[in-house]
Structure formats: C-alpha cells, structure tokens
Amino acid sequence: MFVKKLFHFLVILWISTVVVSCDKPGMPYPDGIMGDGSIEALVLNEGLINTNAGAISVIYKDGGVVVDAFQDVNHRPMGDVAQSITLINGKYFVAMNNSKKIEIIDPVTFKSVGTILYTQAGYPRQVVPISSTEAVVSDLNRQLVRIRTVAPYGKPLEYISIPRWVEYLVVAENKVFGMTQGGLYVFDADNIKKDHARVIKEVYNEEYTKTCQLLVDKEGMIWGLMNQKRDGAVTGVTLKCVDPKREKVVKSYTLPFGDPNSQTPGEVIGYINYNRTDIDPTGTWIYFNVKTRSVEENEEGVKEQQSVYRMNVETGEFSHYYDLPEVRMMYGFAVSPEGDVYLCDCLDYTAQRGYVRHYLKDGTKISHKVGVYPSQVYFPGSQR
Known part of the structure; x- marks a missing residue:
C-alpha cells in the first residue's frame, strides 16, 4: 500500500512540474480557421x-x-528548409532556403495566397519590408533580392549583388542594415546598390555569434551582440548600439566572464555555441544566453549550465533572468511578450520531430512536440 501511494504521489509531482502538450488531429477549428485568437505561438x-x-x-x-x-x-508540402517567417502587409512571408522561394500565407486560414519563385541561383534567408509594397530578402549567395509584398506577387523584381553574404537584416531610417563577418553593411532602402554600400566595421559577427539577430530598440537604435576577445580568448559578451542616422556606434556594454575554474554558483564563465538574442515588445530589454556555474553536475560530470541574461537598453545594466540547467545546445530561442522563455530542441538531430520547451516564470516547463528541426518561435501580434 505504501509503495502504491508513493507512486501516485510521484506521478502527481511530475505532472505539476513538467507538462507535455498533445497533437490536435487534423483541422481543429470550423471552416479551416486555425488563427482565431487562441494561438499561443507559431513554430x-x-x-x-x-x-x-x-x-x-x-x-x-x-x-x-x-x-x-x-x-x-x-x-501539399510548404517546401524545403523553412528559414524564417515574417508578417508583412497582413501576410506571412516564409523564406524557403533550399526551395529557392518565398511562400506567402494567410495568417488566419494558413492558405497559400502566393509563391515567389527564384529565377536564378539563391538561398533566401530573411525577409524585411522596405516600403508599403516591397521587401528585400537576405541571401547566402552574396545578394539581396527585391520582391513585391502586395498582389500580384510574381517573380523577384531584382537580384542585387553585394560584397558579402548577409543573413540578419533590419530596416531603420529608410536604410537596410545587414550583419556580416566584415562588419555591419548599410544600404539606402530606395537605392540598394553594391557600389553604394557602407560598412560599420566595429559591429560584426563571427562563427559563434552568426545566429544572433539584429535588434531595434524603442528609440529606433540598432543592437548587435558580439563576443569580446582578448589575446585570442573570449572574455565577455558585448552589445553594441548603432545610431542608424549617423551610421556609427554610440554605445557599447560588456558582460565580462569570471574565472572559468571558479566554483561559485551562478557566476558567468563563458559563451555558448551558438549565442541567441531577443528583445521584449517594449524594446527595452535585450535577452541572450551565456554559460554559468551550476550547483549540480550535468551528464558530463561538469558543473555548468546555460542561463538567460538580459540588458536594459537605457542603462546598459545586465541582470540574471533564468537558468536552463537541462539545455545543452538550443536551435532557436525566444522570449514571449509575457516574459516566458521558449527554446527549440532538435533532440539528437536525426530528423525526428523536435520539441519547443516553454519555461514559465513560476518554474514550470511545458514541452510541445512540433516538427522536424524547430528553429524559430513567433508570437502573433507581438512583432515590433
């Protein structure tokens, strides 16, 4: 009897701390309407x-x-290697890297309303609007691709050769900014030309920060995360702020790492392969992940874990936000408008369905089984 009661108690305890969501079979809502306001997140x-x-x-x-x-x-399938999803003019524009196309989707019914097929080589990555009727797409083929964002969508309008390949883009002050290993490239949105490109060399990405998106704060300033190095070693995480009007770095804040051999719980001891960033809906708090010293040993017998830190863009002050002791490498990262942490977990990268791990502020973790290689979490209605 005692063993049976103990078993029931343990089951109840597990359910109270870890919740696993279940699949909805087929079409869950009448008339094929999926986006009826009850959506928590898209993956x-x-x-x-x-x-x-x-x-x-x-x-x-x-x-x-x-x-x-x-x-x-x-x-029908959406396509091969879905790279990014962006809401533009009331439609989702999904860049399909290996299919060399942009799929355009109604956000309420999820019906395809158009497809932009590349007519030459390219690998579309991110889509950003540059006017009320046009957008540019970043590309691994050293080009930016200009497209229409209103019907009829048709084929790409222009393929623009640029000096380096760019992935993450933002638009500010009628300019397009793109992060590269050689610096932050700047183009005039209404005249994107290779010969007219400028570069801000103080802001750049590298192998371990290339997954960090550019962020725009509430004042319209652009932020990029970099690893600070000294004598070839990474000694901290640096956030640099660019004024898009002046095209120059105006602020720089660094969270230094402590002694990597320190046994002090919670101390920041290193960077993550690969870093992730996000910003809250108010444009005030920038979130990123670092390595910290943990109390307990992980599966490899090492006392370390991933933790989420954040920085206030007004003061440059860093603060600890959330510990993720069970996480090794995340494939995607986002913080919801409510401040919950979402991680994309691809498990062992063997093409099985992955999970989105949802960490609530009260410590509860909810696991949602999703598709293969989840990489981006998007919260409808919260796009800044």
Missing part, C-alpha cells in the same frame, strides 16, 4: 534538407499542437 520547423519537410507548427493556448498547418490546409 517554424526547417525540416531535414531535401525532404520538403519545412513546416509551421501551431501551439494553442489550451496546449494542443497542429504539427504542419500548411500541409493540413493546402494538401
């Missing part, structure tokens, strides 16, 4: 290359998940 899943498994998973507030909303509605 963009890359899918294994050459399998056409790119997908949008829908996580609902009741815990249910539709794994592949596009396939359910359109009865």
Whole structure:
C-alpha cells in the first residue's frame, strides 16, 4: 500500500512540474480557421534538407499542437528548409532556403495566397519590408533580392549583388542594415546598390555569434551582440548600439566572464555555441544566453549550465533572468511578450520531430512536440 501511494504521489509531482502538450488531429477549428485568437505561438520547423519537410507548427493556448498547418490546409508540402517567417502587409512571408522561394500565407486560414519563385541561383534567408509594397530578402549567395509584398506577387523584381553574404537584416531610417563577418553593411532602402554600400566595421559577427539577430530598440537604435576577445580568448559578451542616422556606434556594454575554474554558483564563465538574442515588445530589454556555474553536475560530470541574461537598453545594466540547467545546445530561442522563455530542441538531430520547451516564470516547463528541426518561435501580434 505504501509503495502504491508513493507512486501516485510521484506521478502527481511530475505532472505539476513538467507538462507535455498533445497533437490536435487534423483541422481543429470550423471552416479551416486555425488563427482565431487562441494561438499561443507559431513554430517554424526547417525540416531535414531535401525532404520538403519545412513546416509551421501551431501551439494553442489550451496546449494542443497542429504539427504542419500548411500541409493540413493546402494538401501539399510548404517546401524545403523553412528559414524564417515574417508578417508583412497582413501576410506571412516564409523564406524557403533550399526551395529557392518565398511562400506567402494567410495568417488566419494558413492558405497559400502566393509563391515567389527564384529565377536564378539563391538561398533566401530573411525577409524585411522596405516600403508599403516591397521587401528585400537576405541571401547566402552574396545578394539581396527585391520582391513585391502586395498582389500580384510574381517573380523577384531584382537580384542585387553585394560584397558579402548577409543573413540578419533590419530596416531603420529608410536604410537596410545587414550583419556580416566584415562588419555591419548599410544600404539606402530606395537605392540598394553594391557600389553604394557602407560598412560599420566595429559591429560584426563571427562563427559563434552568426545566429544572433539584429535588434531595434524603442528609440529606433540598432543592437548587435558580439563576443569580446582578448589575446585570442573570449572574455565577455558585448552589445553594441548603432545610431542608424549617423551610421556609427554610440554605445557599447560588456558582460565580462569570471574565472572559468571558479566554483561559485551562478557566476558567468563563458559563451555558448551558438549565442541567441531577443528583445521584449517594449524594446527595452535585450535577452541572450551565456554559460554559468551550476550547483549540480550535468551528464558530463561538469558543473555548468546555460542561463538567460538580459540588458536594459537605457542603462546598459545586465541582470540574471533564468537558468536552463537541462539545455545543452538550443536551435532557436525566444522570449514571449509575457516574459516566458521558449527554446527549440532538435533532440539528437536525426530528423525526428523536435520539441519547443516553454519555461514559465513560476518554474514550470511545458514541452510541445512540433516538427522536424524547430528553429524559430513567433508570437502573433507581438512583432515590433
């Protein structure tokens, strides 16, 4: 009897701390309407290359998940390697890297309303609007691709050769900013030309920070995260602020690392392969992940963990936000408008369906099983 009661107690305790969501079969709502206001988050899943498994998973507030909303509605795959999702003019623009196309999707029904197919070589990554009718797409093929964002969508309008390949873009002061290993490139939005490119060399990415998106704060300033190095060693995480009007760095704040051999719990001891960044809806707090000293040993017998820190853009003050003791390498990272941490977990990278781990402020962790290689979490209505 005692063993049976103990078993029941342990089961209840586990349920109270870890919740696993379940799939919703087929179309969960009448008339095929999936985006009816009960969506908690969308998850963009890359899918294994050459399998056409790119997908949008829908996580609902009741815990249910539709794994592949596009396939359910359109009865065809969305494409190969889904790279990014952006809301422009009331439609989702999804860059499909290996399919060399932009899929345009209704955010309520998830029906395809158009497809922009590349007519020459390219690998579309991120889409940003540059006017009420046009956007540019970053590309690994050393080009920016100009497209229409209103119907009829048609083919790309222009392929613009640029000095280096760019992934993350932001638009501010009618200029397009793109982070590269050679610096932050600047183009005039209404005259994007290779010969007119400027570069801010003090802001650049490297192998371990290339997954950090550029962020725009509430004052319209641009922020980029870099690892600070001294004598070849990484000694801290630096956030640099660029004034888009003057095209120059105006602020720089560094969170230094402590002694990597220190046994002090909570001390920041290193950087992560790879760093991730996000900003809250008010444009005040920038979030990023670092390595800290933990109390308990992990599976490798080492006392270290990932932790989320944040920085106030007004004061440059850093503060600890959340510990993630079970996380090794994350494939995507986001902080919800409510301040919850979401991580994309690809498990062992063997093309099985992954999870989104949702960490609530009260310490509860909810796991949502989604598509293959989840990489981006998007919160409808919160795009700045």
